[in-house]
Amino acid sequence: MKKAIAYALVSLLTVTSLAACGSNNGSDNNGASNNAGGSAATNNAASGNDSAAANDGATASDGADADISGKVVFLTNRTDMVDKEYKDYEKRFEEKYPKVDLQFEAITDYDKNEKIRIASGSFPDVVLLSTLIPNSDFPKYFAPLDDIKFDGDIYFKDFKSFDGKSYGISSGNSTVGIVYNKQAFEKAGITAVPKTYDEFLAACQKLKDAGIVPLASNFKDKWPLGAWYNDVTAIISGKADTSNNRKDSDTPFTLDNTYGKSFSILKELYTKGFLEKDVNSTNWEQSKKDVAQGKFGMYLLGNWVINQVVDAGAKSEDVGFFPFPADNSGQAKAPLNPDWFYGVNKDGNVAASKAFIKWMIEESGYDDFAGFIPTLKSKEPKLAQLNEFNGYNPTFVEALPTDDTALSIQNKAQIDMDGLVQEFVLAKDPQKVFDKVNGQWAKARKEIVK
Template sequence: MNKTISYTMISLLLVSSLAACGSNNESANTNTNAATNTANADTSNNAAATNDAATNDAAATNDGGDTKALSGKVVFLTNRTDMVDKEYNDYEKRFEAKYPGVDLQFEAITDYEKNEKIRIASGTYPDVVLLGGLIPNSDYPKYFAPLDDIKFSGDIYFKDFKSFEGKSYGISSGNSTVGIVYNKKAFEKAGVTAVPKTYDEFLAACQKLKDAGIVPLASNFKDKWPLGAWSGDVPTIIGAAADHQNKRKDTDTPFTMDNVYGKSWSIIRELKEKGFLEKDVNSTNWEQSKKDVAQGNFAMYLLGNWVINQVIDAGAPASDVGFFPFPADNSGQAKAPLNPDWFYGVNKDGNVEAAKAFVQWMIEESGYDEFAGFIPTLKDKQPKLAQLAEFNTYNPTYFEAVAGDDVATQILNKAQIDQDAVLQEFVLSKNPQAVLDKVNEEWAKAKKQIVK
């Protein structure tokens, strides 16, 4: 069942001081340049070996016991290529100071879910990985250790999101909502004097921005992964429900022009046709777009609050960066999703107890949530991102993400449907209905094999 959260409730979660303007950077999504601080490929294949190096009494650490009991190597497979040789160096020093017997290493990769899935299938994944939505919850016990025995200092969000048969296999690395991140100076230059509250007002604002020589919306179309909001979050806003992806298992035609996917994809198609996206959507560049938004050459992103700090890091004064709910219709009612980001998972054959200690440290002591501009996973920890307070002044109704349905996930995997790639094709095609017909055919064929 979808869970809606009123502004009154969510404001308790997201309230933050305007004085605490974030100045950190980066997203929780894959960036463009692969990097690693591991010495060689063997560090990503040593998960089983590291388990032998851990002491048998290391579990005491998760109950606040002796931090010196842990030993051995822990490798974290991350998508944050931007943090290698920078923030991760600091994390390594601080974690190893607390756990002197542990050798913490980071391996950063791009195209994360695709490459991670290959490595999990081949058994070459390290101690700590990030879990997205491509692995059914029922498969987690095959690869990952239960994390219920980690004693956090308080309650956490999305505790049961990655659970199976009463055991939790994933801890959210942070949480976010999705809306329009915008450069206030660009709005001012274009004569946009008020934040748009309806779709028609949004189009009018885009036209003013375009007329002023400013690219209205940075889509990062070529990079593909930033398009995920159009398949996950905008459909939630349009349908006022977060369970739309699970409901697809009940139909042979989940992608139609008149449902939440067709409506969402038609919006970005319209924005492209009106010239409201980058001039050449096939040559976009994620890293450059951050600078362009920071400088006011581009006015807006449709992304999560995690991108705000990276725009600031790219040179924008924090006071020039704003955040408002995306008006996907003309109702005038502000709506927004509340989502977990990637989840930490621990290889069941790796250095399990030391890996659990690392997960707990990342949540409670690393400061990663503030760095990334997240809503913290600990419920009693308030976010420090000022723009979240601004977002809440529009009184949005939040729709909390629901755990993925295994059958729907299995159908999607069987059909090998890349939703972001389908969206790209839909936007560029002269016959978008034919794109939907093709993907529905693939879905129906896979569904027939999965649902007996």
């Protein structure tokens, strides 16, 4: 397994960035990929940088021998881990660093709310780097992390860098494909996973005919739609530059480019009745239960959702994972993305924060809990479904750092990419939707690109 992932990472083409990371909440996502959803109450505790002494230049490189002390607050998107896994993390970290008071603050709509907090000048010690902040702005708010000495090489080390310094450490990594319920496939008479788009549509029809919702889109929740502008575009083109290339055009959204092709796939699935019956009333938490129970057949998401489906009641052996066939070539492709990146408030408890990040990467077990490809290259992923995924021999397309110019235009234009996907899918005339956002983009680009 480790060899399969390592080979994929070494022989990669280049890819779309998580817009989130978009995985990006999924950020522009992705991130995804990167929001676990959840409905736990938000803890609004203040950051509390109690230990000025801890910000005296000590680093996490010395491990437990360093004079690490004071309060550390981690602002997280994992609202579902509050009073659960985070309690265990707190106990174990404080056993290693008894002078530290570790606290967790969980929020929803992470990108937007974190950006507001940062703009106000008051934010916790450890955060997940907002995808809305260009790399060139990192030195204004965050401390360089190059002095953290990990037990080996890490993936995406320079992804969140500026002027030769790294400001972010990936919390984990993922690919995006079809997570599916094997029992639902069996009930629908699907004997082999689809390897072409036509086969995928045929599988969807069989699921629908069997009374199973083929694909959980989580349309209303918006952030899961990030896969359609971050990841499917990479699968279609085999490149990661779709988002960055927008800076060179006044009309980056067209029906015949990768955005149009990707969004049109989702529109076709919607038109054929392969998504939820009422896409405007979907629910993220409920969808995990529905996939686990076989009421829904598939997700188009990252491997990080697999453990959540299992936690929702599915047997691990009943959950599978295969590359999404976005065309009829029969050649499997898949993005390879970092998830959210840890960053450290330069005015916070820097030394203890770096110790916490090192501990999260090396000792917490968060990557296994989240179903990630570990950040440490030497660590073998434990998610069994990644073996199945690699068995289809996909060509991996590795994420590229976000281009600051493209991001600045995006922010100036105030284009809600998730909302754009929604509008396109529901529109009688998708071209008019693209005309509108292209107008916003061109106006903003004129102001940014001189």
